[in-house]
Structures are given as structure tokens and as C-alpha cells.
Amino acid sequence: MSPLGKAYIEKLYAALSKMPEQERLDAVREIESHIEEGISHGQREADILAKLGDPSKLAKAFRSEHFSHPGRKRTWGETFAMIGFYCTTGLLSVMIVPVLATIAYGFGFCTVLILLAGIIRSFGATWINMDLGPYYTVPTEWSMAFSLVVGGIVGGIAYISRKYLRKYLRFVSERYQDLLPADRK
Known part of the structure; x- marks a missing residue:
């Protein structure tokens, strides 16, 4: 992966800071494999990153998925993080x-x-x-x-x-x- 891709992954990792560490790493690994798979199919890395969009918006998408699981037991900290997430979406x-x-x-x-x-x-x-x-x-x-x-x-x-x-x-x-x-x- 090029320095451009690594910088994208680092920004994504930093933007996912409010998620539990394991889910944060899973999201980063998923995007890394998505980028590597695209490159192996002949796509340019810059095009793949452009399709993925801004890392902070992609991080919000992962956090949204994390918070939207129904019936999941949440700690008070996660509950306040969820409230903060939804109050900062616009x-x-x-x-x-x-x-x-x-x-x-x-x-x-x-x-x-x-x-x-x-x-x-x-x-x-x-x-x-x-x-x-x-x-x-x-x-x-x-x-x-x-x-x-x-x-x-x-x-x-x-x-x-x-x-x-x-x-x-x-x-x-x-x-x-x-x-x-x-x-x-």
C-alpha cells in the first residue's frame, strides 16, 4: 500500500477513536482489504480512495453501524457516545x-x-x-x-x-x- 493509502488508513483509525478497540481494528482491516482487493483487480489506489470518500465520513458510517445494533447491551459511556454521535450528525x-x-x-x-x-x-x-x-x-x-x-x-x-x-x-x-x-x- 502506498503512503497515500497508509495516510488514509491512519486518518480512518484516528476518526474511529470513540469505538471499542477491537471493532475499530476490524473496520480498519476491512478497509485495508477492500483497498488491496481493488488494487489486485487492477484499480488505481487513488480511485479506490476517492470512491471511499472522506475518512471521517467513513468513520461516521462505521460508528453509525456500531451504535444502531438493536438489543445490544451498552455501558453508560457507550450510551453517551451514541447520544453524542447522533447529536453531531448535522x-x-x-x-x-x-x-x-x-x-x-x-x-x-x-x-x-x-x-x-x-x-x-x-x-x-x-x-x-x-x-x-x-x-x-x-x-x-x-x-x-x-x-x-x-x-x-x-x-x-x-x-x-x-x-x-x-x-x-x-x-x-x-x-x-x-x-x-x-x-x-
């Missing part, structure tokens, strides 16, 4: 990901609190207020029904936000994975 992601995540998980937590408040107030806790306006307070015997309705609305908003957050993250991952070499797909 200006739109900087707005969409935090807003939808806050709505989804904040409203989900509030749903639980609303339902608990309805249960506790049903048993006579007068310190929990359920007002529909300045002049009307929900009667104690209607507390559970009221909390089910309000909790259902808030929970529905949380569910929809979470659903569309997952769709958006899947969409971003797929776009980045389109940057991977064709033999990888």
Missing part, C-alpha cells in the same frame, strides 16, 4: 434528537407521576391538587379517572415522540451506512 439532529428525547422520556416520567398522584389522591391525600381552572377542582372520587385521562394523553405524547425519535435515528444510521463500501452491505 444541524437538524442537534435540534431533533434532544427535543424528541426530552419529550419522550420527560413525558413518560410525568405519566407515571400523574398516575401515582391519582392513586394517592383517591385515598384522600388533600395536598395533591387537581384543578381544571381557577374555579373548579376535580372531586376526590374522580381523581383516578382524571389521572387516567391526563396520564393517557401525556403518555401518548411520550410514546409518539419516542417512536419518531427511533425512526429518525434509524434514518440517520441508514444514510451513514450507505457510505460503507458496497461489498459490506
Whole structure:
């Protein structure tokens, strides 16, 4: 491999720094073998590197693939790295990901609190207020029904936000994975 190819591989390796070392090495080896295979089939190394594109974008594609595996157990560090990855994929992601995540998980937590408040107030806790306006307070015997309705609305908003957050993250991952070499797909 020429110095140009080695420099490309070094940039790719550096850009993959947020991935676990074994997966980082696997990605680099894969690209090295892709380059060597192309050269053995008569392609010029410069053409192969041009097709692969910018090493930092290729690294994002590998990181996207790494983070998008469903059902994988993640450490807290990997979770924060994944959040950082998706928030840095573009200006739109900087707005969409935090807003939808806050709505989804904040409203989900509030749903639980609303339902608990309805249960506790049903048993006579007068310190929990359920007002529909300045002049009307929900009667104690209607507390559970009221909390089910309000909790259902808030929970529905949380569910929809979470659903569309997952769709958006899947969409971003797929776009980045389109940057991977064709033999990888």
C-alpha cells in the first residue's frame, strides 16, 4: 500500500477513536482489504480512495453501524457516545434528537407521576391538587379517572415522540451506512 493509502488508513483509525478497540481494528482491516482487493483487480489506489470518500465520513458510517445494533447491551459511556454521535450528525439532529428525547422520556416520567398522584389522591391525600381552572377542582372520587385521562394523553405524547425519535435515528444510521463500501452491505 502506498503512503497515500497508509495516510488514509491512519486518518480512518484516528476518526474511529470513540469505538471499542477491537471493532475499530476490524473496520480498519476491512478497509485495508477492500483497498488491496481493488488494487489486485487492477484499480488505481487513488480511485479506490476517492470512491471511499472522506475518512471521517467513513468513520461516521462505521460508528453509525456500531451504535444502531438493536438489543445490544451498552455501558453508560457507550450510551453517551451514541447520544453524542447522533447529536453531531448535522444541524437538524442537534435540534431533533434532544427535543424528541426530552419529550419522550420527560413525558413518560410525568405519566407515571400523574398516575401515582391519582392513586394517592383517591385515598384522600388533600395536598395533591387537581384543578381544571381557577374555579373548579376535580372531586376526590374522580381523581383516578382524571389521572387516567391526563396520564393517557401525556403518555401518548411520550410514546409518539419516542417512536419518531427511533425512526429518525434509524434514518440517520441508514444514510451513514450507505457510505460503507458496497461489498459490506
